[in-house]
Amino acid sequence: xxxxxxxxxxxxxxxxxxxxxxxxxxxxxxxxxxxxxxxxxxxxxxxxxxxxxxxxxxxxxxxxxxxxxxxxxxxxxxxxxxxxxxxxxxxxxxxxxxxxxxxxxxxxxxxxxxxxxxxxxxxxxxxxx
Numbered sequence: 001x002x003x004x005x006x007x008x009x010x011x012x013x014x015x016x017x018x019x020x021x022x023x024x025x026x027x028x029x030x031x032x033x034x035x036x037x038x039x040x041x042x043x044x045x046x047x048x049x050x051x052x053x054x055x056x057x058x059x060x061x062x063x064x065x066x067x068x069x070x071x072x073x074x075x076x077x078x079x080x081x082x083x084x085x086x087x088x089x090x091x092x093x094x095x096x097x098x099x100x101x102x103x104x105x106x107x108x109x110x111x112x113x114x115x116x117x118x119x120x121x122x123x124x125x126x127x128x129x
Contacts (some may be wrong), residue, residue: 007057011052014110016077019104023080026090026101030092038090042083048076048084049108056115067116074112081105 007013017107023046027039056069088098
């Protein structure tokens with residue numbers, strides 16, 4: 001597999017971007033009373049994942065900095081799952097939507113965890129240009 005030249009080439013970035021767009025579409029149907037509560041929180045956490053992946057990419061010169069940002073992204077992916085649980089509990093999404101979204105965010109988390117475990121390979125790629 002060729003080395004990625006941009007964070008946009010990373011499968012985890014593409015998946016998180018797709019899923020945050022999905023979250024946006026789903027939350028458009030949430031009640032207006034949730035605008036500054038659940039809607040805002042789940043949108044922020046889902047969007048933060050991609051941004052943190054991009055930040056981590058820019059910090060590849062230092063393995064520890066890269067890893068910290070990937071761990072932060074993992075935390076936001078987990079927070080998104082927790083917000084999905086709340087949306088389910090409030091009846092804003094059905095079981096199938098929850099299961100599908102949660103599974104995708106679980107996959108994002110697994111991919112981020114793999115990145116943490118192999119941070120050195122991402123960071124070594126930085127110096128090989």
